[in-house]
Structure formats: C-alpha cells, structure tokens
Amino acid sequence: MLDYKLLAALAAVVDQQGFERGARHLGLTQSAVSQRIKLLEARLGQPVLVRAPRLAPTALGRRLLEHARQVQWLEHDLLEQVPALGESKQRLRLAINADSLATWWAPAVSEFCARPPILMELLVEDQDVALKRMRDGEVAGCICATPQPVQGARVHPLGSMRYRALASPAYLARHFPRGPSPEAFRTAPVIVYGPDDRLQHRYLALHGFREAFPHHLCPSSEGFVRLALAGMGYGLIPEQQVTRELEEGRLVDLDPGRHVEVPLYWHHWRHGGRTLDALTSHLLATARQWLAPLDDG
Amino acid sequence: MLDYKLLAALAAVVDQQGFERGARHLGLTQSAVSQRIKLLEARLGQPVLVRAPRLAPTALGRRLLEHARQVQWLEHDLLEQVPALGESKQRLRLAINADSLATWWAPAVSEFCARPPILMELLVEDQDVALKRMRDGEVAGCICATPQPVQGARVHPLGSMRYRALASPAYLARHFPRGPSPEAFRTAPVIVYGPDDRLQHRYLALHGFREAFPHHLCPSSEGFVRLALAGMGYGLIPEQQVTRELEEGRLVDLDPGRHVEVPLYWHHWRHGGRTLDALTSHLLATARQWLAPLDDG
Known part of the structure; x- marks a missing residue:
C-alpha cells in the first residue's frame, strides 16, 4: 500500500493553496506537512509540487492527487456502510x-464532548514527557505545570491544584503522635508518585527538612490514595480528589492549614483545527470551577 | 567508582558457597548473579573464581573481596549516621x-508492610510488560491475568475481579433508552483503558456484537471512573472500585446481572528472599477477602 498520510499532505497543501492552511486543515504542524511532502518526493525521486509562480502540483503530483481522490471516494462509500471506521x-x-x-x-470536558460526540485518546504523562510528545506532534494538547510553550504551540494558565499532606488517623497516631517533627519525618513512610515527583520535597522544605525520608513509590493517583487510606504512608494528595474521605475523617491532615499549590497550564498546537480551538475556549471558561486562581493568571 | 553490584555478587557467591544460594541471598536470579560475575571477569580480563575442586576466589578475587568488605564496613558506619540511606x-x-x-x-498488603516498615516501589503495568519486567529481573513480583510463570518464577492464583458495564444515568437515558442493542452499541461512546484492553470486546461478544464501536482511550483507573461519572461513555469497571457510586445511583448497570470476570495471578521469583516469601504467604491468605474464587483455584 502507498503511504496515504503523504498523499493527504499533498492534497491538503494543493487544495488549501498553502502549507500553513494545509497543515491547519489536517490538524498538523506546518513542519510535519512539509516533512511529509519532502519524504514523498524523496521516495519518488521527483518533485510533486512546484512552488512558483504559484503552488501547483507537477504532472506526477497531479497523477497522485487523482489517485488520492479516487481512494477518498472509495473510503467515503465504505464509511457510509461502516461508520465506526x-x-x-x-x-x-x-x-x-x-x-x-x-x-x-x-x-470539565464532559459537556464539550457530549454532542456531537467528540472522542478523546488520553495519555497519562508527567510534564517532561507530555511536552516532548507535544514537540513530536504526537498529541495536540497537554496539561502540565510548565508555563513555557513548545514551538508552534500556545499556552494558557488554567489555575492551580491544592495538595495537602494527608494520612489515615491510625497512621498519624503511630508515626506522628506529637505532630510534625524532624525525628518523625526521618522515619515515617511517605508515599511518592515517582522518582521525578518533587512535591514531597517541596512540602518538607516548608518545614525546613531537607534530609532523606523512607518512601513507597506508587505511580497511580488512585493507588496513592488507597495506600494512604490503608495507613501505609502519608502523602501529598489533591484536596478535591478526597473531599469525601476528608469529611468522613478517613484521611486527616498531618499539618492542618498547610498546603502546596501546583499551577496547571493548557498547551495546544497553534493550528490544531476547530475542535481543538473550541476545547481551548471551553477549558478556559470551565477550569476555574475546579482550580484556584493562579497568582500570575 | 567500581561497579559494586558486581562485587556484591562475587561476595555473595563466595560467602554462601554457591551461585544459587548467593543469588537467593541477594534476592536475584541465579542467571543475573552469573552474568554479573562473568561481566566482572570480562572487565578485569582474569578469573575471580575457581569452580573446582571447590568454589573459591582467585588471588585477584580475594583482593576484590577484601576491598568489598572494607567498603561494606564503611557503609555500615555511614548507615548508622544516615539511616535513610x-x-x-x-x-x-x-x-x-x-x-x-x-x-x-x-x-491487602498494608498490615504486612506496617512493622517493621516494608517499603514498596510499585510499577503500574499491563500484563505483557509486567511479565517482561519479571523476566528481565526488574521486578521481584507482579500481578497479572496470565497463569504461565516466567522462567525462575512461581505463580499462584489469587482470585478474580468482577467487571460490570457501568455508566451515569443521564448517559444511559441518552444512548441506551431501550437497553442494549446492536444499534446502540454501534454509536454509544465507550471508555477503553488502552489499545490492548480487550475487556470491552469480551463484554460485547456476550451480546454477539463484534463490530467496531466509538471509544475514548483513558489509561488511568481513576480517570476511567471519572469519565463514566461525567457521562462521557460507558465502560467495564471493577465492581469494588465503585461500591459507593453504585449504592448512590451515580453509576448504573447497562445490563443488570451481566459481568466479566478477570482472573489474577501472583508471580514471584523463586529465590526472591524471605520478605518476598512472606509477602506471598500473606497475599495468598488475604486476597480472597477481595477477590472471587477462581474456577481453577
């Protein structure tokens, strides 16, 4: 089979009369579209486009486009019969x-996705990986704590999440009978999301504690809460994830009144298409219901 | 710095008078220990052990062991001052x-980990990756749905988790007003954990439905439940994860009485040390409180 991604790039650039508009039409970056056309030309050993006096397909390009249209029509017929495709x-x-x-x-997004139904493929990534995926064009948007956009993307502050140091009452009675202290921090097991999670360090720094501490590693938000509820450690948990457990006293503050705030930013491709733009407007309008205002936002 | 992992392998084999016992002492597989000693010999260009008439270090091996002991004593002193290390x-x-x-x-494990505190590093992996990590010696145990052990490991059936097809009442009213039907399955958005998740297919096969269906992808257990609660799709959710949401009617069955069972097995290294053996006994005794009996267990 031919690589139809490459033909689709050619068709979009010709139809939309430009690389930038073609890329927008496909929901790709301009550089991804140019690379696809270069790759197509490299495979064929001949140009498929002439750039001047105006953007137009070469004879070979025209033949490919004709074929691509035929395939599109065949697909159109197929889709009518098998809509899920x-x-x-x-x-x-x-x-x-x-x-x-x-x-x-x-x-925050359910109403936006409801009708016509918009389907999402979500990746769970910490921020460095998320931004790398943005850069590589693997995702159209991401939420992370970094305010610097990657090239070709825009970024918007959404608000911040509040984390509190929480544990089960039994755990606190055993490990912090006299409240937070350097002695207790040295020996009380902590739950940490993963090796790159610095929240616990930020929290302990609030207490002036900068030594090592024993910890479990648990890279699952839900698993993290379950470990805390089961009394295996204390950890920094988003307040809104455990509203009920807090009301019922199944989780309690190690340190009432103290918390750590984590800012969140929405990154999205600049030319990611209408759906992405609409999602951006929707998020900016709704996120504040769940997130605290950012100092800089 | 020297690679002390290699020296530790040498010391364990000599001290325990055998590769198998040395490996058990370190909580490693025998093949990992042999590889480390081979690597050490390859780096030095000389043997460190003679295998016959009895297992003993060469002159070079003895010099290395002496150094390793000295380092161990230094570490011992350091650990007394910095226990968290x-x-x-x-x-x-x-x-x-x-x-x-x-x-x-x-x-299930919190009591086991409580005293003396046992710390865990948990990896969240689907089963193929989990078994690969077992094979590579990266984890000492794993829980997955496969009953076949990897080489050097044992496997024990734990029980099964029950999954039900659940959604919010508003979602059901909109997408399944007349209950499950091929028409509804063709258009109702589903939540799927990831591309390798076949649970939804197993569920739809119970209905004789084998066509494509629109779906979100969400590789997070908690995110999955949140999408279902928000009405973005229906999905197969472990009954015990949402006891409360079911009681409160925030999630309801698409198909009351029908469910899919997923068997779970505990895999662990055969010579993983006393802690791992004790965890195995503990799991086998406690898991049945949360899991249904397996047909074959």
Whole structure:
C-alpha cells in the first residue's frame, strides 16, 4: 500500500493553496506537512509540487492527487456502510497529568464532548514527557505545570491544584503522635508518585527538612490514595480528589492549614483545527470551577 | 567508582558457597548473579573464581573481596549516621495492574508492610510488560491475568475481579433508552483503558456484537471512573472500585446481572528472599477477602 498520510499532505497543501492552511486543515504542524511532502518526493525521486509562480502540483503530483481522490471516494462509500471506521479521525489525542485526570478533567470536558460526540485518546504523562510528545506532534494538547510553550504551540494558565499532606488517623497516631517533627519525618513512610515527583520535597522544605525520608513509590493517583487510606504512608494528595474521605475523617491532615499549590497550564498546537480551538475556549471558561486562581493568571 | 553490584555478587557467591544460594541471598536470579560475575571477569580480563575442586576466589578475587568488605564496613558506619540511606535496600519492586492498585492491593498488603516498615516501589503495568519486567529481573513480583510463570518464577492464583458495564444515568437515558442493542452499541461512546484492553470486546461478544464501536482511550483507573461519572461513555469497571457510586445511583448497570470476570495471578521469583516469601504467604491468605474464587483455584 502507498503511504496515504503523504498523499493527504499533498492534497491538503494543493487544495488549501498553502502549507500553513494545509497543515491547519489536517490538524498538523506546518513542519510535519512539509516533512511529509519532502519524504514523498524523496521516495519518488521527483518533485510533486512546484512552488512558483504559484503552488501547483507537477504532472506526477497531479497523477497522485487523482489517485488520492479516487481512494477518498472509495473510503467515503465504505464509511457510509461502516461508520465506526471514521471515528478515529475525530479522536483528540491529549496528554493529561494523572492528578487532573483523577479529579477535575472529566467533569470539565464532559459537556464539550457530549454532542456531537467528540472522542478523546488520553495519555497519562508527567510534564517532561507530555511536552516532548507535544514537540513530536504526537498529541495536540497537554496539561502540565510548565508555563513555557513548545514551538508552534500556545499556552494558557488554567489555575492551580491544592495538595495537602494527608494520612489515615491510625497512621498519624503511630508515626506522628506529637505532630510534625524532624525525628518523625526521618522515619515515617511517605508515599511518592515517582522518582521525578518533587512535591514531597517541596512540602518538607516548608518545614525546613531537607534530609532523606523512607518512601513507597506508587505511580497511580488512585493507588496513592488507597495506600494512604490503608495507613501505609502519608502523602501529598489533591484536596478535591478526597473531599469525601476528608469529611468522613478517613484521611486527616498531618499539618492542618498547610498546603502546596501546583499551577496547571493548557498547551495546544497553534493550528490544531476547530475542535481543538473550541476545547481551548471551553477549558478556559470551565477550569476555574475546579482550580484556584493562579497568582500570575 | 567500581561497579559494586558486581562485587556484591562475587561476595555473595563466595560467602554462601554457591551461585544459587548467593543469588537467593541477594534476592536475584541465579542467571543475573552469573552474568554479573562473568561481566566482572570480562572487565578485569582474569578469573575471580575457581569452580573446582571447590568454589573459591582467585588471588585477584580475594583482593576484590577484601576491598568489598572494607567498603561494606564503611557503609555500615555511614548507615548508622544516615539511616535513610539504607531504605532502598528494603524496597520491594513489584509490578501491579492498575485496577488492583485502584482497589484491593493496598488494604491487602498494608498490615504486612506496617512493622517493621516494608517499603514498596510499585510499577503500574499491563500484563505483557509486567511479565517482561519479571523476566528481565526488574521486578521481584507482579500481578497479572496470565497463569504461565516466567522462567525462575512461581505463580499462584489469587482470585478474580468482577467487571460490570457501568455508566451515569443521564448517559444511559441518552444512548441506551431501550437497553442494549446492536444499534446502540454501534454509536454509544465507550471508555477503553488502552489499545490492548480487550475487556470491552469480551463484554460485547456476550451480546454477539463484534463490530467496531466509538471509544475514548483513558489509561488511568481513576480517570476511567471519572469519565463514566461525567457521562462521557460507558465502560467495564471493577465492581469494588465503585461500591459507593453504585449504592448512590451515580453509576448504573447497562445490563443488570451481566459481568466479566478477570482472573489474577501472583508471580514471584523463586529465590526472591524471605520478605518476598512472606509477602506471598500473606497475599495468598488475604486476597480472597477481595477477590472471587477462581474456577481453577
């Protein structure tokens, strides 16, 4: 089979009369579209486009476009008979940090996705990986704590999530009978999301504690809460993830009144298409229901 | 710095008078220990052990062991002053499937980990990756749905988790006003954990439905439940993860009485040390509180 991604890039650039508009039409970056056309030309050993006096296909390019149209029509017929085949085109690929996914993300976007149904492919990634996926064009948007956009993307502050140091009452009675102290911090088991999670260090720094501490590693938001409820450690948990456990006293503050705030930003491709733009407007309007205002936002 | 992992392998084999016992002492597989000693010999260009008439270090091996002991004593002194440094030795590295971590895992092991504190490094992996990590010696145990052990490991059936097809009442009213039907399955958005998740297919096969269906992808147990609660799709959710949401009617059955069972097995290294053996006994005794009996168990 031919590589139809390459033909689709050619068709979009010719139809939309430009690389930038063609890329926007496909929901790709301009550089991805140019690379696809270069690759097509490299494979064929001949140009498929002339850039001047105006953007137009070469004879070979025209023949390819004709073929691509035929295939599109065949697909069109097929889709009418097998509509589910078409859905992958509508699926928005986004990288979301685990704690957002475990809390406010679904209620914030559900109305937007309801009708006509918009399908999402969500990736759970910490921020460095999420931004790398943005850069590589693997996701159209991401939520992370970094305010610097990658090239070709825009970034918007959404608000911040509040984390509190929480544990089960039995755990606190055993490990912190006299409240937070350097002695207790040295020996009380902590739950940490993963080796790159610095929240616990930020929290302990508030207490002036900068030594090592024993910890479990648990890279699952829900698993993290379950370990805390089971009394295996204390940990920094998003307040809104455990509203009920706090009300019922199944989780209690190690340190009432103290918390750590984590800012969240929405990154999205600049030319990611209408759906992505609409999602951006929707998020900016709704996220504040779940997130605290940012100092800089 | 020298690679002390290699020296530790040499010391264990000499002290325990055998590769198998040395490996058990270190909580490694025998093949990992042999590889380390081979690597050490390859780096030095000389043997460090003679195998016959009895296992003994060569002159070079003895010099290395002497150095290793000195370093161990220095470390011993250091650990007395900085106890937290020693904790990583006690941390058990295990791969657990996301849904177990989101439900029964923490209550099942918390008592075992309580005193003396045992720390865990948990990896969230689907089963193929989990077994690969077992094979590579990266984790000492894993929970997955496969009954076949990897080489050097044992496997024990734990029980099964029950999954039900659940959604919000508003979602059901909109997408399944007349209950399950092929027409509804063709258009109603589904939530699927990831591309390798076949649970939804197993469920639809119970209805004789084998066509494509529109779906979101959400590789987070908690995110999955949040999407369902927000009405973005229906999906197969472990019953015990949402006891409360079911009681309160925030999630309801698409198909009351029907469910899919997923068997779970505990895989662990055969010579993984006393802590791992004790965890195995503990799991086998407690898991039945949370899991249904397996047909074959």
